[in-house]
Structures are given as C-alpha cells and as structure tokens.
Amino acid sequence: MDGTFKARAGKHLLHYGCEFANFVPVRASGCWLYDASGARMLDFTSGQMSSILGHSHPEVLATIREAAGRLDHLFSAMISEPVVGLAEMLAEQVPQLPKSMFLSTGGEANEAAIKLAKTVTGKWEIVTFTKSYHGVTAGSAAATFKIGRTGVGPLAPGYYAIPAPNAYKPRFPGVDWRRELDDAFEQVDAQCTGNLAAFIGEPILSSGGVIDLPPGYLAALKAHCERRSMLLILDEAQTGLGRTGTMFAHQRDEVVPDIMTLSKTLGAGMALSAVMTSDKVAAAADERHYFFYTTHVNDPLPAAVGLKVLEIVLRDRLTERAREMGERLGTGLLRLKQRYPCIGDVRGRGLLRGLEFTNVGPRDATSISNAVTEAAMDIGLAANIVRSGTSGGTMRIAPPLIVKDEELDEGLALLDRAIASVI
Numbered sequence: 001m002d003g004t005f006k007a008r009a010g011k012h013l014l015h016y017g018c019e020f021a022n023f024v025p026v027r028a029s030g031c032w033l034y035d036a037s038g039a040r041m042l043d044f045t046s047g048q049m050s051s052i053l054g055h056s057h058p059e060v061l062a063t064i065r066e067a068a069g070r071l072d073h074l075f076s077a078m079i080s081e082p083v084v085g086l087a088e089m090l091a092e093q094v095p096q097l098p099k100s101m102f103l104s105t106g107g108e109a110n111e112a113a114i115k116l117a118k119t120v121t122g123k124w125e126i127v128t129f130t131k132s133y134h135g136v137t138a139g140s141a142a143a144t145f146k147i148g149r150t151g152v153g154p155l156a157p158g159y160y161a162i163p164a165p166n167a168y169k170p171r172f173p174g175v176d177w178r179r180e181l182d183d184a185f186e187q188v189d190a191q192c193t194g195n196l197a198a199f200i201g202e203p204i205l206s207s208g209g210v211i212d213l214p215p216g217y218l219a220a221l222k223a224h225c226e227r228r229s230m231l232l233i234l235d236e237a238q239t240g241l242g243r244t245g246t247m248f249a250h251q252r253d254e255v256v257p258d259i260m261t262l263s264k265t266l267g268a269g270m271a272l273s274a275v276m277t278s279d280k281v282a283a284a285a286d287e288r289h290y291f292f293y294t295t296h297v298n299d300p301l302p303a304a305v306g307l308k309v310l311e312i313v314l315r316d317r318l319t320e321r322a323r324e325m326g327e328r329l330g331t332g333l334l335r336l337k338q339r340y341p342c343i344g345d346v347r348g349r350g351l352l353r354g355l356e357f358t359n360v361g362p363r364d365a366t367s368i369s370n371a372v373t374e375a376a377m378d379i380g381l382a383a384n385i386v387r388s389g390t391s392g393g394t395m396r397i398a399p400p401l402i403v404k405d406e407e408l409d410e411g412l413a414l415l416d417r418a419i420a421s422v423i
Contacts, residue, residue, distance in 0.1 A: 017148070023377060028055030031400050031407050033382065044383040044399045044411050049206070049238045050264040053312060054400040060268060060308055067304035076297050082304035089310050090276060093247050096256045099282040101275050102298050102306070106237035106263030107135020109273035110200065112292045113259045114139040116275065117198035117231045119291075120284040125158040125192050127199045127230075131208025132161065134200060134235055143200050146208050158195070160188050164211050168345040168356065169392075177214055185224050198259075199225050200233040203249035209394040210354025212347055218255040231258040231281070237273070238352065241265040242313050242401055245323030245350035252349075268309040272302035318401040325403060326350035332412040333397070340419050342368055351403070355395040360423070365393025368422065376418035381411055 001009075001022045009020060023041055025033040031054050033041040046052055053060060071080055083102060091098040103109050118124050126143055133147070134140040141148060142156035149155065162184035165177035172180065188196070199221065205211040213221075225232045234257040239249035243265060246252050250260075258281055263273035277285075296302075313319065326349065333355055337343040344358030344365070357365040357372070373384040373395060384395040397415075399408065 021377065030054040031403050040380060041377070042381050042407065042411050042414065044381060044397050046398050046400045047269055048264070049398055050267065051269045052241060052243060052265045052318070052401045053268045053309060054402045055269070057268070059312060060305060063305055063308040064301070067301045071300040073296070073299050073301065076293060076295065079298055080300040080303070082300045082307055083298045086303045086307045086310070089307060090274065094256065094260065094276060097260055097276040097278055099277050099279065101292070102303055103273045103275070103294065104271045104296050105135070106235070106261065106273050107137045107140045108294070109261040109263055109275050110134040110140040110143065110235055111137045112275045113233045113261050114143065114198065114200065115292060116259060116277065116281070116285055116290055117233060119288050120281055121197045121229065121231060123195040123197040125160065125195045125197055127160045127162060127188055127196065129164040129201050129205060129208065130161040131164060131205050131211065132201065133207035160191060162188065164205050164208065165214060165217060166211055167214065168347065177217060178220060181217070181220055181224070196228050196230045198231040198233050200235060202235045202239065204239050204244065204349065204352060206238040206352065206396060209356065209392050210348045210352065210396055212349060215253060218250060218253040222255055233257060233259040233261065235261050237261065237263040238265065241310065242319035242322050243350055243352050243398065245319065245326055247319055249349070266306050266309065267302060268305070270302050270305040272306050313401070322350040322401045325408060326353070328405070328408055329353055329397070329399070332409070336412070336416060336419065340423060342419070342423055351399055351401060353397045355397060357393040369393040369395050371422045372418050375421045376415060379414055379417055381414040381418065383415065
C-alpha cells in the first residue's frame with residue numbers, strides 16, 4: 001500500500017474491527033489476487049471465506065451481466081423465477097427443509113432464523129457456543145460470544161453459551177464430550193427462565209478456531225433441544241455448499257436441523273444468504289404472523305447468482321473435489337506439524353482446516369500465529385484473514401474449491417517458508 005493511498009484510506013474509511021492489509025488488489029482471477037504492479041497473492045481464505053469458485057468465475061460473471069440486465073431488484077412482495085428456482089434447487093439437497101427465504105448476509109439470515117424460532121415457539125431464550133460467531137446485528141450479535149461484546153452496553157437478554165468440545169484442549173481432561181454437554185445443559189436449565197426457544201451453532205466453529213464437533217455430538221445436541229421443545233438452528237455460512245466434503249457439514253452426522261442458514265458460500269462472493277426450514281416450522285410461522293420484511297428479501301439478481309453457483313458445485317462435483325483436495329491439504333499440514341514443534345494441532349474437514357500453534361518458550365501461540373500470517377502475506381500467501389478474538393493461535397485455511405494441485409502445493413510451500421522465517 002503506497003503512502004498516498006494509505007493516507008486517503010486513513011482519512012476517509014471508518015475502521016470496523018481489523019487493520020487494513022498492505023496488499024491492495026486491483027483484480028482477481030481464480031485463486032489469485034493481483035495488485036497494480038502485477039504482484040500476485042495466493043488466496044487461501046476464499047476472500048472472506050466466500051469465493052468457493054475462486055474469483056471472477058466466467059459463468060458467474062455472465063450470470064451477473066445477464067441477470068442485471070433482466071431483473072435486478074423488485075418490490076419485496078414480488079417473487080421471480082430465479083428465487084423460486086433457487087429455493088427448489090436447495091430443497092432437492094435437503095428435502096426436509098423445503099421452505100426458503102433469501103437475504104443479503106449471514107448475520108441477517110441468523111437474525112431472521114432467531115426471530116423465526118422465537119415466533120414459532122413463543123419463547124425467547126437462545127443458547128449457543130462460547131466461541132460462536134453469528135453476526136453483528138442485534139440478535140445475531142447477542143449470539144456471538146467470540147468477540148464484539150464490549151463497549152456497547154447491554155446486548156439482547158436471554159442468551160446463554162456453552163463450551164464446544166475441543167479434543168486438542170479439553171476443558172476437563174478425562175471428561176468426555178457427552179458428559180460435558182449434559183452438564184452444560186444442566187447449567188442452562190438452572191439459569192434460564194424456562195423460555196428456551198432455540199440453540200444456534202456451527203457444525204464446525206470456524207472463527208472460533210476451526211473446532212469440529214465430534215461425530216455423534218449433533219445428534220446428542222438435537223436430543224437436548226427436543227427434550228426442551230427448542231429448535232435447532234445450524235449456521236452453515238462457512239461450511240455449506242461442499243467445503244467440508246459433504247454438501248452441508250451436518251450431513252456427515254445424518255442430523256437435520258429445524259432451521260439452517262446459509263451465506264458466504266451460497267453467493268460465492270455475491271451478497272446472498274438463505275434461511276431454510278421445514279414445512280412444520282413454516283406453517284407455525286404463518287399462523288403466528290412471522291415478520292421479517294426487508295428491502296432486499298428475495299431479490300432476483302443475487303438469487304440468479306446463487307442458482308448458478310449451486311449448479312456449478314453440483315455439475316463439477318466440487319463436493320468430492322473438496323474432499324480429495326482436503327486430504328491433500330491435511331496431509332501437507334501434518335507434514336509441517338512434524339517439522340515444526342510450534343504446531344500443536346491440525347484439524348478440520350475438506351477445504352476448511354485449522355493449524356493451531358502452541359507456546360514456544362516466551363512466545364505465546366497467538367503471537368506466533370500472527371507473525372506467521374504476516375510473514376505469509378509478505379511472500380504472497382493470504383491465510384488466516386481474521387485474527388481477533390478467541391481463536392487461540394489458530395490459523396484458518398480455506399482455499400477455493402477449484403484450487404489446483406499445484407496451487408495447493410505452492411500454498412503449503414509458502415506457508416512452510418513463512419513458519420521457518422518466524423521460528
């Protein structure tokens with residue numbers, strides 16, 4: 001970032017929780033970003049975890065051009081073919097959740113999902129994970145315990161958090177996740193007012209350190225919800241559309257939520273999110289006059305893009321590709337773990353992986369992770385885009401699903417160089 005541009009940015013841009021990167025892209029293609037000098041950066045975070053098809057995918061570009069020239073935005077009570085088509089296509093992937101509405105961001109979708117659960121159950125208390133990240137609007141911010149809870153006064157009341165199981169750093173060694181989950185709900189029962197409406201969580205807590213819920217956990221969590229007449233909301237903003245090696249991460253466990261939210265990957269870079277639910281929940285919402293009327297609900301332009309993204313993911317078998325490339329990525333990261341004692345754990349699924357550092361002498365894990373992230377960017381690798389909060393020194397790595405073998409290998413080599421330069 002040259003001095004003049006940096007000064008302009010500093011003068012006119014409001015900071016919103018991060019420091020601006022020195023690399024200033026002027027164009028992007030596939031897995032690569034380019035600045036004005038022609039220097040390139042390998043994108044190992046898919047933009048903001050969104051660009052699963054890489055950047056400037058030709059079919060997505062063509063769809064945007066055509067859709068913008070046909071229908072871009074409508075009165076919110078009007079629906080269009082792209083909206084109905086996308087809802088149908090999503091329902092084919094999760095037949096138990098055939099009803100959808102489309103919004104702009106993941107936070108907005110989670111806000112709508114929380115309000116839907118409260119409307120349907122007639123209750124108002126929400127449970128989530130302590131390292132959760134679900135957005136920055138009122139309800140989704142109250143359900144976010146990773147960061148952003150200071151300096152703004154009271155958040156919405158009635159939100160409780162339980163710890164997610166962490167096999168690498170268990171809170172109580174020797175206590176299995178089932179006992180930990182049961183005890184956590186006993187604590188919730190003791191604190192709540194008897195108005196538990198829903199649990200909202202990610203199948204893999206991405207921003208919280210790529211913490212993958214163990215097999216069986218989602219089923220046990222849903223059973224706890226059912227015993228309390230709560231709904232289960234799964235936030236698949238980062239895990240949906242093939243990234244983890246299944247179309248949606250919850251499908252590994254054969255557990256269907258009552259409500260599912262999508263964003264990021266659904267638009268592959270376009271601002272698009274979705275709330276999906278069952279016929280039963282939708283019917284109850286109609287009876288109770290559920291209200292979430294926004295300016296851009298069910299807009300045709302982003303829906304057309306989402307339809308094309310889902311078509312490409314299915315046609316090009318990118319779910320299988322993510323599974324195969326994820327094995328290659330995971331193996332490469334494990335090799336780095338064997339080489340560098342500062343790496344404590346490698347985890348995740350498909351093309352969503354976490355590389356957790358450990359304290360080495362006087363250096364703590366977070367400072368090592370941050371130093372490696374900065375060193376990687378200096379040599380042309382963008383990884384671990386969000387470093388604030390409670391990730392605990394974990395680098396988050398999530399290349400586009402279209403990444404090539406040689407690009408994956410180059411990214412691993414750059415990461416190797418970055419670690420070696422820091423340690």
